Amino acid sequence: xxxxxxxxxxxxxxxxxxxxxxxxxxxxxxxxxxxxxxxxxxxxxxxxxxxxxxxxxxxxxxxxxxxxxxxxxxxxxxxxxxxxxxxxxxxxxxxxxxxxxxxxxxxxxxxxxxxxxxxxxxxxxxxxxxxxxxxxxxxxxxxx
Amino acid sequence: xxxxxxxxxxxxxxxxxxxxxxxxxxxxxxxxxxxxxxxxxxxxxxxxxxxxxxxxxxxxxxxxxxxxxxxxxxxxxxxxxxxxxxxxxxxxxxxxxxxxxxxxxxxxxxxxxxxxxxxxxxxxxxxxxxxxxxxxxxxxxxxxxxxxxxxxxxxxxxxxxxxxxxxxxxxxxxxxxxxxxxxxxxxxxxxxxxxxxxxxxxxxxxxxxxxxxxxxxxx
Numbered sequence: 001x002x003x004x005x006x007x008x009x010x011x012x013x014x015x016x017x018x019x020x021x022x023x024x025x026x027x028x029x030x031x032x033x034x035x036x037x038x039x040x041x042x043x044x045x046x047x048x049x050x051x052x053x054x055x056x057x058x059x060x061x062x063x064x065x066x067x068x069x070x071x072x073x074x075x076x077x078x079x080x081x082x083x084x085x086x087x088x089x090x091x092x093x094x095x096x097x098x099x100x101x102x103x104x105x106x107x108x109x110x111x112x113x114x115x116x117x118x119x120x121x122x123x124x125x126x127x128x129x130x131x132x133x134x135x136x137x138x139x140x141x142x143x144x
Numbered sequence: 145x146x147x148x149x150x151x152x153x154x155x156x157x158x159x160x161x162x163x164x165x166x167x168x169x170x171x172x173x174x175x176x177x178x179x180x181x182x183x184x185x186x187x188x189x190x191x192x193x194x195x196x197x198x199x200x201x202x203x204x205x206x207x208x209x210x211x212x213x214x215x216x217x218x219x220x221x222x223x224x225x226x227x228x229x230x231x232x233x234x235x236x237x238x239x240x241x242x243x244x245x246x247x248x249x250x251x252x253x254x255x256x257x258x259x260x261x262x263x264x265x266x267x268x269x270x271x272x273x274x275x276x277x278x279x280x281x282x283x284x285x286x287x288x289x290x291x292x293x294x295x296x297x298x299x300x301x302x303x304x305x306x307x308x309x310x311x312x313x314x315x316x317x318x319x320x321x322x323x324x325x326x327x328x329x330x331x332x333x334x335x336x337x338x339x340x341x342x343x344x345x346x347x348x349x350x351x352x353x354x355x356x357x358x359x360x361x362x363x
Contacts, residue, residue: 040317047253048240067239090241092234092258093165093181093191 032077037068037088037096044072045096050088052076060085078102165191166317166340167229167262167358169218176264178216178227183340184317193229200228204276223267226277229260233351246351256346257353265289265361275302280345282313282359285328291363293336299359301327301343314342338362 037045048068053060063084066074078084081102089095166183169176178198181191193214201210203222210218218225235246236254246255261279265272268287275281285298300323301308307327312319320331323343333339340360347353 047236047238091243092231092241093189 030077032075033100035074035076035086035100037072039094044068044070045088045090045094046070046072048072048088048090050074050086053085053087054078054080055083055085076100165260165356166342167227167260168338168340168360169225169262169264171220174220175217176220176225178218178262180229180260183338193231197231198227198229200226202226220266223265223269224272224276225262225264225266227262227264228279229262231258231260233257255351257351259353259355261355261357263357263359265359275305278304280308280343280355280357282341282343282357284359284361288333288339288361288363291333293333293363295363296330296332298328298330299341301329301357303345303355308343308345311343311345316340317342333363336363 035050037048037050039045046068047070050066050068051062052064052066054063055061063078064076066076068074068088076084084100084102085097086100087095087097166179166181168179168183170179171177178193179190180193182189195212195214195216198212198216201212201216201218202225203210203219204224204226206222208219208222216227232243233245234256235242235244235249235252237249237252242249246252261281263276263281265284265288268289273283273285275283280303281301283300283302285300288297291297299313301311301313308323309325309327310322311327312322313329313331314320315331315333316335321329323329331341338360339362340358342356342358344354344356347355
């Protein structure tokens, strides 16, 4: 019995060390932020390295190193609240630096970012509508 | 969900923009110095280059022999400077873009050869209304040095001395339109100072060559 218990204990200890080196995976359903990086002409910033730094006590610590996928995207799901600085730099000098802020212990949601061109189109459309509205008001003012 | 979105604060603060590279001449004392980088991004970003990346330096209408090192210095007296510059082969790999020939990588995704050409105009005669090289070249069809901020300029794009149709022309990194069937385009010079008008053209091949030609002058 003593011998049996000894072997049982030994196998238990050994199995722990085996589990320690074992690499496993699981998929988690979570609200990760999908960061999409692209050039001005919508070409994806694909297969490029980005480094993410977490700013703590005014010190930037390397938090994560990622490569963008063929669509210029990477997933970002930080546990800690804080200011995360993303630095992407390509060998030809094209790069981007931006900041992602996570507050109130809730995961960062995916957010699409309007390009300058779309903003310009929206401003243009708003101005046209505004002008028509002013003309309509003026016409009404003159009529009555 | 809306509450969540309000609660969650996510800001994207872009401190640099993603644009093509510029090649320009910067006036310093009695010289013009060749600069490479991003002139019209939020901050002027200058990149260092190697002197062997400069393949050709020519002065039109004047015989000048050039020898160069980094940075390239040119005289202000030349009517038109022409510079051919290459950063060589670029290979897209799964671990980023590399400045090397695709043969050096086992599984390249894409590859190209990049050329930048700069034509800097300081004087004008009507004979300048034609291309000087067999390369990709933007030719002004009127004296650009007489123009002011807000004026329009008529341009013609050539490759191998032939007009190049349907290529996009950009001004200060904004695409202004495509050339017509005669390779012509009219664009407005929106800002005073150094002008950079750019056109790109790709020559297909085993490894494609991307040419970017810049017309530059001051108003």
